[in-house]
Amino acid sequence: MFTILPTIYFSLIYSKSSVIALTSEDFYTTGSSILKILSQTNNWGLFDSWNNNLYFPFSTFYKNPYISFFGLLPFIVWIFLLIIYIKEKNNLIFSFSIIILILIFFMLGNNNPVYNFFYERIILFKAFRNTAKFLPILIFLLFYVIFRILIKIDSKKIKVIIFLLLCTSLIYNAPYITYSKNFYSKRKIFKIPNYWIKMSNYINTKTNSNLTILILPAIYSTENYYWNNNYSFISGHIGDELLNIRSYRLSEGFTGDDKLRLEMKNLFVPSDFSLRKKDIDYKLLSNFVKKYSFDYVLVTKDISSEYQNIEGIKKWLVDNNYNKVTTFDKLDLYYNPQFFSKYIDSKNLIYKKIDNFKYLLSVNIQNKQELTLLEPYHEGWSIYINKFHDIANHNYPIFNITDIFLLFKNRLFDSTHKIFNDYSNYWVLDPDYIRKNYPKSYYRENPDGSMDVELTLYFRPQSYFYLGLIISGTTLLGCIGYLVFDIIRIRRKHHTQHHTTKHHTSHTRCVMFANLEFNLPQTNYQDTP
Secondary structure, three states: OOOOOOOOOOOOOOOOEHHHHOOOHHHHOEOOOHHHHHHOOOOHHHHOEEOOEEOOOOHHHHHOHHHHHHHHHHHHHHHHHHHHHOOOOOHHHHHHHHHHHHHHHHOOEOOOHHHHHHHHHOHHHHHHOOHHHHHHHHHHHHHHHHHHHHHHOOOHHHHHHHHHHHHHHHHHHHHHHOHHHHHOOOOOOOOOOHHHHHHHHHHHHHOOOOOEEEEEEEEOOOEEEEEOOEEEEEOEOHHHHHOOOEEEEEEOOOOOOOHHHHHHHHHEEEOOOOOOOEEEOHHHHHHHHHHOOOOEEEEEOOEOOOOOOHHHHHHHHHHOOOEEEEEEOOEEEEEOHHHOOOOEEOOOEEEEEEEOOEEEEEEEEOOOEEEEEOOOOOOOEEEEEOOOOOHHHOOOOOOOHHHHHHHHOOOOOHHHOEEEOOOEEEEEEOHHHHHHHOOHHHEEEOOOOOEEEEEEEEEOHHHHHHHHHHHHHHHHHHHHHHHHHHHHHHHHHHHHHHHHHHHHHHHHHHHHHHHHHHOOOOOOOOOOO
């Protein structure tokens, strides 16, 4: 698709980069001009640079206004065909064209007051907080309308011209067609060293997936590794690619807007012994690790640090009673049981992880008690009550379509949900509230007056994501199904017309011959004497 349709949206090449990971969802709703939306050059990452060096050398290609014209060609063709076809009355074509205009309008994101109104007041509309979700529908409808109008046009010259224009628009996709030349110009592709693979396998198989790793030494923004006698710049965070548990590289530069990452900046103090004239305040680092419950520290000795040396880190690890767990070449993994804290914590609680967005809790409650979740605070984290059964004896699918219906279910103890310790999530569980508002099928009472109850801890925005997938997928399948049906209908119609015309022609010839026979002059034949 990327190499066929020149107007298809392309996301940032470094899909799991720190840029994306640390960008708020509102950023994605910030659009640009209509011209940029149509020519698909509104992706800020495409033109990003560092020290005047473009991340992607081919991005200058898209800054050329003439190249943008080629990206606009399919839309120009669409408008031209509508103008010459306007005399025809086809409600479907004009309805789809109106939808195309509406989609373009909504893709302006925050620059569009109507979009802002829907986004702020209509809950389900948040499924489209990333306006790029409109693009597949937009492109499909655009080419469908062009195809439908071309079928109706008899002029072969116009069809040939339109075909040539659409082929010419592929110039806009030259960087994709010449992939190897443009995407990695002045760059090298490095293979991740084997010791990184071994360490990631160890962490993924030997540790609890609910734990958290802090990666040292610190960097400013970009991870710059020294592999195979070459420096390798990683635009994203390598832990996001290799590790199944949450990991954070200590950094001062582009750290996002959540409190944990913002607080990282406060750990750096002036120093004359580093490239950036700064070092880590190790006392503050100790408090930071305790506050955010980092269970492990991974020291990577293959990275070019701009702040402190490895010896300073080792001294801090010894002073804080960290034990070395394992070593793979240039990677050391440390653990301190004093800093261990439960990911989800409450009295008499057991829980089962379904995925990163959903946990099933089984808790015994007698009086009001606290529940904490060691995730960055977000109002989307919600508690729901389930009908009681033993969660240990049930298997749960990772994706359950019924999760979407949690959007319409009452959230439990939502009024007590608040930020805890300047970072995590906090609720107060109240057994009396459950007794007053739910039937006994939702809990089990014990002789000591306590109750056993099953709860679901769920990240509500994930339902918006699932809903968006369903809406987009259903719409796309519906469009494809209708297109196939319409093509079959048109072919049958042409076949029927051709058959009728052929039959009519044959019948006409028979009538002509019959008339010819009956209109022949009468000739008298006499016997020859």
